[in-house]
Amino acid sequence: MCGQAVKEKQETQDKQDIQERARTLTFEILRYNPQVKGETPKMKTYQVKEAPGMTIFIALNEIREYQDPSLQFDFVCRAGICGSCGMVINGAPGLACRTLTANYPDGVIKLLPLPGFELIGDLSVNTGKVFRAMSERVESWIHDKHADNVDLDKLEETMDPDTADEIYELERCVECGVCLAACATKRMRDDFLGAAGFMRLARYAVDPRDKRSDEEFYDIIGDDDGVFGCMTLLGCEDYCPKDLPHQTRIAYLRRKMAFAKRS
Amino acid sequence: MENLVTETGIKKSRVPAWLDLAQSGTGLVLGIFMWVHMILVASVLLGVGSFNFVAKVMELAFLSPSGRGYPIAVVFAVMGVYTLFIVHAALGMRKFPINYRQHKMIRNQMKMMNHSDTNLWYYQAVTGFVMFFAGSVHLFIMLTHPHIDPYISADRVFSSTMWPLYLVLLGCVELHAAIGLYRLCMKWGWFIGKDARKSREKLQKFKKRATVFFLTLGVLSLLVFMIIGFRHRDKVGEHYSTQRTTIEQTIITG
Numbered sequence: 001m002c003g004q005a006v007k008e009k010q011e012t013q014d015k016q017d018i019q020e021r022a023r024t025l026t027f028e029i030l031r032y033n034p035q036v037k038g039e040t041p042k043m044k045t046y047q048v049k050e051a052p053g054m055t056i057f058i059a060l061n062e063i064r065e066y067q068d069p070s071l072q073f074d075f076v077c078r079a080g081i082c083g084s085c086g087m088v089i090n091g092a093p094g095l096a097c098r099t100l101t102a103n104y105p106d107g108v109i110k111l112l113p114l115p116g117f118e119l120i121g122d123l124s125v126n127t128g129k130v131f132r133a134m135s136e137r138v139e140s141w142i143h144d145k146h147a148d149n150v151d152l153d154k155l156e157e158t159m160d161p162d163t164a165d166e167i168y169e170l171e172r173c174v175e176c177g178v179c180l181a182a183c184a185t186k187r188m189r190d191d192f193l194g195a196a197g198f199m200r201l202a203r204y205a206v207d208p209r210d211k212r213s214d215e216e217f218y219d220i221i222g223d224d225d226g227v228f229g230c231m232t233l234l235g236c237e238d239y240c241p242k243d244l245p246h247q248t249r250i251a252y253l254r255r256k257m258a259f260a261k262r263s
Numbered sequence: 264m265e266n267l268v269t270e271t272g273i274k275k276s277r278v279p280a281w282l283d284l285a286q287s288g289t290g291l292v293l294g295i296f297m298w299v300h301m302i303l304v305a306s307v308l309l310g311v312g313s314f315n316f317v318a319k320v321m322e323l324a325f326l327s328p329s330g331r332g333y334p335i336a337v338v339f340a341v342m343g344v345y346t347l348f349i350v351h352a353a354l355g356m357r358k359f360p361i362n363y364r365q366h367k368m369i370r371n372q373m374k375m376m377n378h379s380d381t382n383l384w385y386y387q388a389v390t391g392f393v394m395f396f397a398g399s400v401h402l403f404i405m406l407t408h409p410h411i412d413p414y415i416s417a418d419r420v421f422s423s424t425m426w427p428l429y430l431v432l433l434g435c436v437e438l439h440a441a442i443g444l445y446r447l448c449m450k451w452g453w454f455i456g457k458d459a460r461k462s463r464e465k466l467q468k469f470k471k472r473a474t475v476f477f478l479t480l481g482v483l484s485l486l487v488f489m490i491i492g493f494r495h496r497d498k499v500g501e502h503y504s505t506q507r508t509t510i511e512q513t514i515i516t517g
Binding site: 088091092093112115182184187188189215218219222223224226228230231232233234235238239245247248251252254255257258259260262 | 450
């Protein structure tokens with residue numbers, strides 16, 4: 001019993017020590033609500049006491065909870081799965097929930113909304129609209145003309161495990177929009193499909209159940225708004241929070257499309 | 264999309280694919296050519312005679328009975344390079360920011376991220392733009408004065424004050440070529456091996472070293488040409504081969 005009390009006392013002491021030693025972080029956050037007439041974008045500063053293992057996402061919640069309930073930002077999963085909390089963190093597009101405050105030694109963190117998307121307010125942007133349009137543009141579903149005549153009594157064809165792995169690898173995209181915000185080509189040319197679209201198409205291109213020919217893929221991305229417009233700046237590759245293989249997959253699509261046979 | 268293709272017979276143009284292949288193809292040839300060109304020019308570091316030997320080989324002197332070579336071979340080579348240069352410039356130009364809005368976007372993006380490959384692309388666009396002019400001057404001179412000679416080159420550098428142009432051209436070419444060849448590997452997925460990310464790091468290192476190596480080679484060669492040109496300033500226009508023949512004749516007759 002006595003040992004237990006000592007242990008608890010020690011733990012409380014440790015917590016106090018950590019709190020005393022904790023840094024005060026300075027957050028500079030862009031505040032702007034386009035819905036309010038006459039409002040202009042401005043940077044607002046907040047101070048937050050750092051906690052061990054703190055992410056930007058946790059800090060933002062603390063600001064909203066205790067300092068400014070009007071602060072807008074998106075989140076759902078807090079674990080890098082929903083792709084909602086994409087924002088520009090000290091110049092680098094990334095996910096707030098996957099970025100530790102400890103990564104910033106000077107304790108100053110500047111947050112901006114992802115560029116290239118419709119701004120909902122403050123750090124919240126409408127990625128959904130862009131991704132919906134992308135999915136429709138690349139026809140993001142299995143295409144098989146004979147799908148209606150499938151014999152349901154027959155066993156489904158097996159898939160090569162390596163192919164399945166490759167598809168799974170590309171399916172890991174969480175549609176956060178970081179790759180599009182990190183792409184200067186996309187920023188310059190709004191009609192450019194962007195990495196997320198290429199990754200999606202690459203996923204269908206390796207799927208044996210999708211019966212689209214190279215020519216049909218060419219119809220979608222065989223121009224300068226598609227894969228030939230990619231200038232290989234590799235922002236997508238370097239900032240993707242899910243480490244998807246953008247460079248190799250876009251190169252694969254480029255080779256495939258450059259030499260696509262005409263039927 | 265399916266109906267459009269099968270029912271109306273309208274097919275999407277293959278031109279974008281050809282243009283992309285042509286841009287990469289001309290870039291690859293020009294990039295490698297520029298590296299080889301730099302090594303050949305740097306033969307002057309081994310002495311005027313070495314440069315003259317290389318020049319004579321380029322003029323196919325080993326095929327001519329008199330040993331003087333055929334400057335017309337240089338004309339054809341320059342015409343080939345000139346054509347590639349113009350085609351590559353025309354194709355590369357398509358990717359330039361075409362208005363202030365686009366230019367502002369890329370500059371903002373560079374300022375925001377300070378991302379190396381994005382920055383490198385901008386340097387490539389700027390160096391490419393400078394080469395439209397600087398490269399054209401050099402190619403035109405080579406086309407109209409195809410006879411390569413160490414003294415003529417040195418006079419051109421020093422006495423004709425071409426060295427500022429060559430200095431600008433050197434910087435632009437070496438940056439543009441190394442970045443371009445690295446980007447080609449990324450673009451088409453060459454040399455990616457088993458681990459694409461590690462291979463990229465290796466290629467980046469190679470690119471940096473190649474840039475430093477060729478820039479050093481270029482600056483040293485230009486310096487040597489300046490020195491040769493300075494010493495030869497009183498005999499501007501005199502060929503190395505003529506001078507050598509005169510010396511040989513003096514030795515024989517004397």
